[in-house]
Amino acid sequence: MDTMLWPLKVVVAWVMVYIHKALTFIGMPDGPGVAWVLSIIGLTMVVRLLIMPLFVKQIRASRGMQLMQPELQALQAKYKDKKDPASRQKMQEETMALYAKHGTNPFSSCLPLLVQMPVFFALFRVLASLEAVAQGTYANHDSIGPLTAQLAADVQASSVFGAPLSASFMNSDDMTTKVVTVVMIIIMSATQWYTMAQLSMKNMPESAKNSDNPMMRSQRMMMTIMPIFFAFTGVQFQIGVLVYWVTTNLWTMGQQFFTIRNMPAPGSEAEKKHRARVNARRAAKGLPTLEEEEAAQRAAELAEQAGQRRQRVQPVRKDRQKRKAGSAVPTAPEEQREDEVGGVVEGFTADEEAAIEEIETNIVGLTPEEIARRRYEKRARQRQQRKNSSKKRRR
Structure with missing residues (x-):
């Protein structure tokens, strides 16, 4: 796995090291300390800025999926009792035509998460390799890109509320590390749930909230499964990886809040509130609603x-x-x-x-x-x- 992720590990290390240099240049202390924690947060922000076009595509795809739900339900009702291959094929063709009409597809909403996963695993492996790099025993490499043995030792010695960045719940006997890990897992799961909830509940038309809506059922299922998944897998992640994931969840939550507030889906609760705010501003200027x-x-x-x-x-x-x-x-x-x-x-x-x-x-x-x-x-x-x-x- 390290061999496959090596180019991405070098990129991750390069971003972290040069963000750290920028932070020390503006006056933050060099060596172990908060600058390395902020470099992981900076890495997260760089990744999120790079995938901004995918986020915009995700919002548009999600909106298109919401708006097409009445037509999709009508199409499913049309072929409900038709099980023959010809009817199944025809339904598939009409469904794809419906996706093309609304400019969306079922997988667009997963793109930001899928793109981040390689970065996530690369950071996981960089943090897991800090001890070997610091001791000079890391495979056939003396460093990971610009991350030398001295810098690796500094990162390993840096901590969040007393929990080392390279430590995890499962590989540490320190109670502080375990408590910090549990708290960060709770924050990570809660923010993950909220980002999915505000997208599916606040920014969805009332007509699409029907329990018979397949998209609504899948959204509710994901709202339950994803936090549970992170709660069980988070004990394997290093503190540095949890810092990355909490930061990206907070970024997503803020980004979605801004988008839903200013560009809500037609017919949603968010659109009603948006129109009320706009009408209030227009009334103050003497303009019609x-x-x-x-x-x-x-x-x-x-x-x-x-x-x-x-x-x-x-x-x-x-x-x-x-x-x-x-x-x-x-x-x-x-x-x-x-x-x-x-x-x-x-x-x-x-x-x-x-x-x-x-x-x-x-x-x-x-x-x-x-x-x-x-x-x-x-x-x-x-x-x-x-x-x-x-x-x-x-x-």
Whole structure:
């Protein structure tokens, strides 16, 4: 394993050593001490910055998975009783098409964790090799990159609350080390649970929280399994590795808090709180709320669509009307009204009439009496236009 991880171990050692040099350059004490603990924290921050694009991809994939859940459940219900190979194949194809439509896949949310695992194991092996490097008995190497025997001895002598960085619960008889290990495992498990909880509960639409949702079931299962896994395996990790993992969990927790607060998933509890905060800021500036602005935009779109429908057409001669009437291609209802009236088209569908009434009531602010009067005047103009058109045809 050391042979496979050797290039990564050199990189980990290089980052730790040069962060330590930077810390001593700004005035922290050289040799064993807190600077080496901070170098492991610095290593964590470097790794997290490098995988930032993967975190953004993870958030987008998680959001896409949440938004596609209603469609995925409908697809599963569609093929629920179809067990033949053709139906299974068709369901698989439609599922993949659904993933492509929402720009996500089931494995994107695991990418940051998977990328960190090699670094995690490399740090584990670097800390495990400190004693051999310090004594000059480390395999065929005198050092791990820039981590020389003297520096390895300094790291080995550094501690967190009295627990050496290279010590673990299982290989130490020191009670201080055991207590510090247990406390850090508890912190590590709690932060791991919270990061998963805030992603699946606060940033998930209510429609996706159904217990029948496979994604919701898997999230709840992971929220239970992962802390238990770390609790049982953490006793094997050195204090330095636990420092790394607690730091990365705290980083993830803060990163997710910022993302959920400012870029929540549509329909989630976090989005409601986000809109409330934005509306409060807009109200303080004298601006309309987000809902009012969106309603105004919808009103403008409906008004534009209505304007496109109101178009003047030329009167149609009777011989052309007869030819159109005898044509094999049926005439659309709107075209029929234009032929009969020969003037301005004023007809709307029932949905459009309802939308216009909603705009006049909620956006323009007209009373029911004013709406009724405007509607009466419009119909009077239509009747007058029909009379004028009939007179022209008789002439």
